[in-house]
Amino acid sequence: MSCTVAIPNSPATRIPVTNSLLCKSASFSSSSPSRKSSESLTLTKFPSFTFSSLSSSSQLKILLIEKSSPETISLNRNSSECSTSAPISTSPTVSKRKRPARLDIPVVSTNFGNFPRTPTAAADFVEVEGNEYSVCCKRGRRGAMEDRYSALVNLQGDSKQGIFGVFDGHGGPKAAEFAAEHLNKNIMDELVRRNDEDVVEALRNGYLKTDTEFLSEEFRGGSCCVTALIRNGDLVVSNAGDCRAVVSRGGIAEALTSDHKPSRKDEKDRIESSGGYVDCSNGVWRIQGSLAVSRGIGDRYLKQWVIAEPETRVVELNPELEFLVLASDGLWDKVSNQEVVDAARPLCCTGISKPQPLLASKKLIDLAVSQGSVDDICVMIIQLQQFW
Template sequence: MQAFFGIFDGHGGAKAAEFVADNLEKNVLDEVILSEEEDSVEEAVKRGYLKTDSAFLKGDLHGGSCCVTALIRNGNLAVSNAGDCRAVISRGGVAEALTSDHRPSREDERDRIETQGGYVDLCRGVWRIQGSLAVSRGIGDRHLKQWVIAEPETKVIRIEPEHDLLILASDGLWDKVSNQEAVDIARPLCVGSSKAQPLLACKKLVDLSVSRGSLDDTSVMLIKLDRYA
């Protein structure tokens, strides 16, 4: 069984997120199938992300998009991110982040940017590249491409029976709601119930973020993992 899921959070307009939503899945799956016998899933996913970025930059399009994706294939889960969208898995109700946000405040990201001749500074409490962008990886961002790379980080795990729920969401959620809180709210509405209500769970998470003052775009996706274990 195979499945692909993604959250794409655009900045500088919607064009980049729309482009990624239309193209990334095909590019990743093409690379995974091509390299099935020869290469790792991590490398195949990376090529899919870079191919999508290259195609976007060839067009007359502006802006950029953070991404988090989940590829389920043959009982394995490959989670990838470029930017500050995040994937959190529930292991029997215990939350674990499978991705690490790409922000200029991350020491290794700041070092990479400065090594490439860029700078990172603190603007009104937020670390930004060249005084501009608050994420350090993503697809697009033509004017900052030297520093804002599209290369994802990928983690691959075997889906076990205790893995019951995967949450993919943009930073509009994670800036206001902790990983464990998100699992605590979503899981009862999705796991172990004859009447699962994943849409209600998504709405509860978004509403909580808004009630805590989030003004950011917030996208949330819930994936029940029991059918893939």
């Protein structure tokens, strides 16, 4: 005959939890040397725990887990030794486990997207300098860095060709990372397929293909994009969202893109004609009361209204065009187009002995922060004289 004894006051178990620790189910066995060999002691109903979705910034926590139901102990005895009419007066002793030693988890810096693996490529700051372009990215105060960039130079072995991009993610960095990795390649594939004919259509299809590919991955979030293609003596600038391209034409700022925001009349009309609505809350216009941009890569749950089709402008390169600034809205929301050109030009124009576009990028970020920007900021300056 077998008897079952419930132990109502089982001690609580403390389990240290970190973002790298996965707690699995555990089992214990115990035996007493004073018992007969025919006896066995089995601990049952020990709960199983799995911890997931812990953020990387979580500190070491102690989680007190109280067992929701009493554990039972099954004792197998000979029928002559156990009777249902007589209670068992003795309770078996279960040895306690020692608390595991506290784990010392080192802090590891994270490389984002296509950011270079250099000492300066921390999660909150990136800087890269080349002959044709320089870029500087700084994390804002709202959360993890969501801005990304991309640059391809010497296209098909031609030093006078290149393609560049700045990407501002929202709802996480996945869309910006994906666009930085795939958009430029998709655009170039479209150009090759068309034998360099109809560059505007090639840009359009490159954006739309990247959007379709990203949506098929079932990632969340979206990204605004601005790209600059320099090819065959032309500067071709495209955008979807509120990342912006501004060129210095002899010291005069000229915006080559127009921000895609729900407050723009043609964008508002497009959204409303497709069954959506646009409203203003705390001075910010949003689609469906949610997103403050009307075009971009991703945003699957708003895809009916947030389209990936870019607007494109083609400008012939000439000596008047000194440098091009591609940047996310963390810069443009606080600094005007002309202020950007005025601040960067003394360090970028060809009249000085040694241009310092990277220093100019840093200066623009500092200017935006000093004027109240708390958003991520990515600034790329392209020296157009290198492509004449």
